[in-house]
Amino acid sequence: MFTRFRPMTATAMAAILGCSMLATTAPAAAKEKPKKEEAAKGPSLSPSKAFQPVGKQMEDASKKKDAAALQAAVTAGQSVATTNDDKYFLGFYTLQLGILTKNEALQELGLDTALDSGLTPAADQGLYNFYSGRFAYIKKDYPKAQKRLEAAKAAGSAETALPMLLMDTYLSQNQVDQGLAVAKAAIAADQAAGRVPSEELFVRPAKALQAAKRTEDLLDILTLRVRAYPIPQVWRNTLYILLQQSGGDKDLNIDVLRLMRATNSMTERGEYLEYAALATEAGYPGEVVAVVNQGIAKNVFPRTDERFASILSTQTDRAKSDNAGLLADAGKPASAANPKAARATADALVGIGEPAKAIPFYEVIAASDPVAQYRLGVAQALAGQKDAAVASFAKVTGNRARLAQLWTIHVQAPAAAAAPAPATTPAS
Incomplete structure (x- = not known):
């Protein structure tokens, strides 16, 4: 919160x-002003004699x-x-x-x-309603806060805290759709003005959506969040939820983990272990070795970790043997005659750090293979072909459409160091 x-x-x-309010009649000069201007000032007031x-x-x-x-x-x-x-x-x-x-x-x-x-007066309606609503909000009188804050918004209040208070007033009454709409409008307004939206405009609705088990809406707001805060902590939070929602699809999980790796958001031993196991099962020994060595280099686990030491001992020689064959295959013209083999070759080339060599193999089968279309964008992104990657991701449909959207954000994001750190996360 x-x-x-x-x-x-x-x-x-x-x-x-603080201005004098007891004047019972308008000054002569004011009476001569146009009616429209007079209406904006409010009515002439006449207290009773008593x-x-x-x-x-x-x-x-x-x-x-x-x-x-x-x-x-x-x-x-x-x-x-x-x-x-x-x-x-x-x-x-x-x-x-x-x-x-x-x-x-x-x-x-x-x-x-x-x-x-x-x-x-109309000119004071926004200010008076805002502060009345704010006092009610502090006291957790949410129905009154809602009434006053809605009136402040209708009166054109420009108070910077208004969207946050109104959003939270709705959410505190379990009016999730109304709170989400206010949050999204405030996010869009901040971005249009060149401002980074407050973290709470993402986090507070995300918590409500998570509690309501509205996963797609949750991922929508988290996708907006990662665009505003493209830093490892936020990437991990979003992609962790995607892993939970994969339904045990191993091929999809490895794609999620690959994006976690690309965004430097793999931070737990278990994530490296799952990645290594999936890549081993899929037959990508070069990728297994690269992932394990990355975990060691980042001090996620020591080189003496028995489980990972065992993985390295079984996969390192296989990787060396496979790499020679892969690089030889990469020198041959890509062919769509055997789509399964083309995709396997391309996947393995990406895994050993040769995404540029994988691109031709994905290109020949992308039109008929949705997974290849998605992975073509990944290979182009990893090869530094940003515009081509964005174009490829735009064509992705199906269960990788969200990942394609997130990869697009990653490709287009500024340096992570330039993004402010978030305050909290809705899930872990």
């Missing part, structure tokens, strides 16, 4: 809201910043405020008293009294 927003300081709110004396006391005490006198006037005003005009003035000066005394309960009461009068 993201950090709750701190209350606005009295000085800051006073600077925004309220006017106490209203004057409120105004005088507020100007002098005399908290005791203002408290007395506000208390007196509560018993004589009968019209909506009275209630609006009472609300405004109750707010000023709350600001002066740093009393948030009075600030909230003042805002609500002013809003409920129906006379809050």
Whole structure:
């Protein structure tokens, strides 16, 4: 859950809201302005005769910043405020008293009294509703927070915290679709403005979607997240969920693990062990050796690890033998006559670090083999052919479409070091 927003300081709110409110008629110059401009300022207010004396006391005490006198006037005003005009003035000066005394309960009461009068000027609707909604949110009064924050949004509030608060208000009431819509709109707005969206715009909806077991929607928001935060921790989080959702498809799992490897997001011994086992079973000894040596180099496990030492002892000689044959095959023209052999050759060439040599073999069978189409994009990406890779990934359909989308993000991402670190993760 993201950090709750701190209350606005009295000085800051006073600077925004602190202006004289008791004038009962508009200045002559203002009366001559176009009606449209007058409407934007709000209606002319006329306190009742019973309220006017106490209203004057409120105004005088507020100007002098005399908290005791203002408290007395506000208390007196509560018993004589009968019209909506009275209630609006009472609300405004109750707010000023709350600001002066740093009393948030009075600030909230003042805002609500002013809003409920129906006379809050249009120019202030966004601000008043936002802060009223924010106070309600802090108290976990989510129905009230929703009402006020929606009104603030409708009034055009530009408060930067509004999308986050409204999103979380919806999610806290299990209104997942509404919260997700707010999050996605805020993410799009930030990206259009060249800003990196807050992590909580991704994490909070992701947690709700995960709890609701809406896996595809969860992966959608995580895909947006990894585009904004293309760093190993976020890559691992997203790809780990893909591994869980593969349904035991070994061929698909190895493709997920290959992307984890490419994004430096393999961090656990078990992931290297699974990768090595799958590559061994598929007959890619060169890839097995490369993956195990990578795990050792990254200090994920020591060279003395008995399990991995055993794997190296059985696969290293096989890899040396296979590499010579693979490189010889790579020198021959690619042929679609035997699609299975073409794909196996290409897969093995990628596994030994020769993606450029694998590309022709994938190309001759890609149109008729969806897996080859996907792996063609991978080979092109690993060979540094970014534009070609993006074009190839765009043609991928079926159960690798999500992986193709993620590879495209990886290919197009800036250096990982330039991305800010995320605060939390929705799953591990």
